[in-house]
């Protein structure tokens with residue numbers, strides 16, 4: 535089951551505009567209501583506190599505000615200290631008490647959904663972390679629908695990010711406008727979602743997920759590739775995925791030749807470094823990365839002509855290398871990533887302050903987009919961290935699900 539008792543029961547309401555008016559009356563909300571959605575990501579835990587305003591029950595409320603805060607590292611870094619992991623969530627929850635009026639606490643739902651970082655942990659370790667967080671929520675003054683601390687299914691992670699972006703860009707309730715696709719590059723997984731306008735090849739049909747929201751049905755193309763997030767991909771490129779031998783040295787031509795370092799991911803320590811005697815640079819790095827990417831991802835042809843919003847590490851690495859503005863984001867072409875990767879990888883021997891993984895990360899992003907998904911060099915990507923001052927994340931889509939599931943849950 536994707537969501538246990540938070541399962542989103544598809545409503546049969548009229549259009550989106552009616553969606554909230556019914557929610558507000560049934561939840562006896564006068565003119566303001568809140569929702570707290572935690573995103574337990576592989577590299578950090580984030581809280582999104584959404585404020586919805588409702589002027590009159592005849593009008594749908596609108597999303598008035600989001601308070602966003604994050605802590606690092608993510609819960610999976612506390613794989614053997616679940617109590618300490620929960621403490622990082624407590625700090626964020628305390629912030630929610632300071633920002634939401636106490637009169638609303640008992641009607642404000644709080645939910646945490648973990649993504650690929652916990653999917654990659656042994657189940658009982660992941661469960662121990664979630665149980666500590668559930669206890670924390672139950673002690674809190676907020677409304678805790680039972681079992682709303684869970685590991686989210688990757689399919690929903692991709693779908694809900696699509697809902698967020700198309701809601702924020704106004705496509706969701708404008709019947710005529712073409713929707714946009716989403717590309718989310720996390721630390722442990724990567725998602726691609728779009729609403730196909732033309733028929734897909736048989737091979738792509740298996741990625742079609744029916745989905746209903748705001749009284750409309752969609753047949754979305756979506757997939758979450760576990761292990762293809764940026765951090766997990768680094769291990770794959772180094773040949774270290776699943777490696778338990780913490781004494782072994784993993785090398786790559788994507789790293790500065792003189793580099794020797796250690797790195798902890800998913801609770802395991804890895805030794806890694808450059809290849810002093812071998813050829814380094816973009817071509818040799820690209821060849822290494824292709825071994826991880828080639829023929830591993832589905833390539834729906836339609837994406838080449840569609841508009842995609844890209845965020846998370848796509849955004850972060852473009853900012854780190856000056857390709858876009860850190861606040862405004864920007865529009866780039868797929869080939870801009872390749873050109874930047876080339877430049878960074880050809881300067882590997884120069885000592886620079888940036889991350890030693892920059893060449894590998896940019897080369898991975900290039901290969902993921904071109905050889906992985908099959909985008910063209912000239913495909914445009916909208917790199918956005920926020921739209922209308924709201925974070926580009928699956929969490930707003932999940933908040934809509936949550937509010938609606940509370941409305942439709944049996945009394």
Ligand SMILES: Nc1nc2c(ncn2[C@@H]2O[C@H](COP(=O)(O)OP(=O)(O)O)[C@@H](O)[C@H]2O)c(=O)[nH]1
Nearest residue numbers: 575576577578649650720721722723846847927
């Ligand atoms: N600004 C912002 N960055 C985010 C958000 N969610 C994830 N990120 C960034 O995306 C990258 C990794 O994503 P994460 O969620 O930890 O990995 P995942 O669990 O595999 O999805 C990190 O650089 C995060 O800072 C968000 O809601 N807002």
Ligand SMILES: [Ca+2]
Nearest residue numbers: 575649720846
């Ligand atoms: Ca994420």
